[in-house]
Amino acid sequence: MGNLDCFITDGKKKISIRLERFVVYLQSKVVEAVDEHSQVYYLLFYKNNYLNSFKADSVRRRSFLARALRNGLAFPGSHPLVQAFLPHNRLFQKRSATQLFQKLQSDYTPHETALIITFLDSFLSKKDLFERIQSIYYHYRRNGQIFAGYRILRILVDFTPNHSWVKELSNELGVAKFKKMYQDFSEDLWVSDSLFIEKASFKNRKNPEVFQKLLTHFETEKRPIDGAALIREKMKRNASSGYYDMYQDWMNKHYQNVDQIDILEDLYDLAPHFKPLQQDLLQLYLDSRQLTKAIRLIHHHQLSLPNAQAKTMTKLLEKTDVGKELLQMPELTTYIATLYTDSPDKAELILQKCVNQLMTSHDITYILEWLSTLKEKHIQLPVVNRIEKMKELSDDPDAQMQLGELYYEFSQLEQAIDCFSWEMELDHTNPIPVRWLSKIYYELDKKEESKAYQQLYKDLQRK
Template identity: 40%
Template sequence: MSTTTISVKDQKHTYTFNLERMTIYKQSKIIEARDAEAQLFYLFFYKDAYINTVKAKELKPNSHAANAFEHGVTFRAPHPLIDAIIAASGPYKKHRFNDLFPKLQKQHTLQETTLIATFFESFIKKEQLLKFIKTLYNEDRRSGKMYACYRIYRVAQAFAPTHSWVKSLAGELDFKKYAPLYENLDASLFEKDPIYVEQFLYENRDTPERFNQLSTFLQQQGRWIDDIALSIDRFNKQQSNELYEAIHEKIKVHFESDDLIRLLEDLYERAPNLEPLQQDILDTYLKQDQPERALKLIATHHIELHPSQVKTFDHIVDHIDLESSSVSIEELNTVIGSLFTTIPRQAEALLQKAIRMLMKEHSISYIQQWLNPLRDVPEAQQTIAKVDQIQELEDDPNKQLQLGELYYEFNQLNQAIECFSWEMELNEQNPKPVQWLSKLYNELGMNHEAKAYQQLYVDMVKNG
């Protein structure tokens, strides 16, 4: 089920926010949402863990939040990946920063707390954030943890490279022995400094090698939401069957039913002409009993159905609702016409269903015009001829029995009753229209009328 709202507690009050979009950037996620007065808020996450909600203000250039919305991977709500992160985190409470930062130190390492603090540069003065980061650095220094200090220094250097305190740390003699590890991404860093490793791989993810390393890294951390999001981003930039198949395998593990369809449709919007994707969406539509969507997809791409798909389509074509289909009346004739080349039997069934639908609100002459694009389709000729015949017989008093039978074929029972009633008046000795009237009233559930005409029919046959 799609998540479109979220409740956030602020002291004693709880507010409902409407979700708008989520961006995934390095180790963070930011969800943009609005309250009932349309005021904008940001919900911050570290990896998959909720951190805080802040009221939006103009984002400082090159701040973490500004970079996230400019360079991150963004999805508009509703979206299954947004649903997944909302379900995985919470409860959602708005904290004052003075209360938040001490809490972070209890839940995260000092390096992680340093990184999280940098997320809020647009909402807290940079000098104040650096003052807090300095206390974290000094805590590790007092404990003699120089490599832990160096890891905090590298986060601070990326955050404020020109700040005097950060620049002063560059000359630390103890730090010089660590620097070579970072020059060529030493393998030991995957364990020693995963924060740096992830940021490096994220920034270089456009190369296949680094992307594969990042994907493996995220999977090892159990961060499948990030892995799928970055895989979609890569697919968006470089569409190929190989990349699609890799994403499809990932999303099948975590999503099913409607969420799976929504993710496949997201990919389809990015690469509508990718044949394996078309087939997978079609399979999913058929399995989930969504014939209207399947019909639109088949017609759009002239997809040739596999035998198993034809069999499944057979099962669902009877209850396809053309009135609620995304295919408009104006293009439905073309859609059905295209199906005759791949699934002629099902196309004929859909044509019959479409004509029955049109007869509810349109004249026969309108339907004849609507059928014009199909007049060169051999398999449609018999049905079209019957519609043309209805037009010819409508004002012929001597052909009402035949006209009623044609209306019955298209399930227009009330029109058929009018025709048979007229025929009965014109040919009082003919039991055929009476028999038809008994049948039709019975199908309409009008038992009293059906029995009356049945008895009349019996009497006519007996006396005839």
């Protein structure tokens, strides 16, 4: 699946961008994208909602964006979950700072607005952002809403921890009971200040209990990609059956319409040595007839196939046209060699198909080289013996009859015609090459030519 293309509308201008990276970080999502001139853009989201897009030549050090790109849970822009989150060809409106702040005030609570403002310090003046959050604090303080004001203060503690005003207010005696609740990460905060406790939990997500609470929180807030990113990170760090089953359950629950091969291939990139994942991915490849990927996976991990998968694999190779990509894989000959151990007849049939296809575009020397892996394993191969015989006869003008018969065995009818025609030229009285030519032209559906050679064959027999 390729990287997603989207558009930014800036006034009357429409800019096409291609997604490069998608990052889940705290309550935000950050999309890194480039336009056709390699100009970088960042699309910023709060939870599931788009906020704004920004053109950026660089990222300010120690900004929220820098931390998100460094510490967030990243997906490639081509990931199927990213494409599920961002529909194809979606339009994103570029907002001015005034438009953005108006949207925040109309769509979000003051506490959410304060938190979102902290996301913007790579694009707007940090001093101006601080003053906007400070004004929200004063609004609550004037109204006597001490805890509501303290929640804003906690946002500022993370945003500007060394600011003298923030230090002074956070150490006031009147907020001591709140301060202790936050220091202890009280369970009550999931109800009274979920914005804070989610941030704290995200940073402490390695803790199994905290991890589970975060998942439950994402489920409640209908943020499936956040949960997927969380479990996916666990698989990357410590692949286990428990996390793998959890990831599968999460995908089945929230992403039923997403291609499972894409999901497992992404997981395989993170945890390639996890055996259950290898087997599930192989089964999906076999079910979808993706032989190239299946053979490559088998070869790379030296997988031992259960009987059912081995039978499926063999049937697919027997029935499928062997394409150019498959023939260019050294893994294919290795797989055929292992197949000779259990099913020599089927292996020979598959090998015959491969050689037939190779002969349409390669000479005998190339084919012998292609077969060398099998020869090195000292397997008795009738196909190889016939190809070696063809190599021996190819330069012998007196052996064109035998060479033509071998070309016919490999379904190379045009080459067989050349050989039998040469033989007929050498000996006009011999009816055998004529009979062959009649037969081959008939198989090529060239009935007139076939009849002519058939009549010539009868005439030669009478003589």
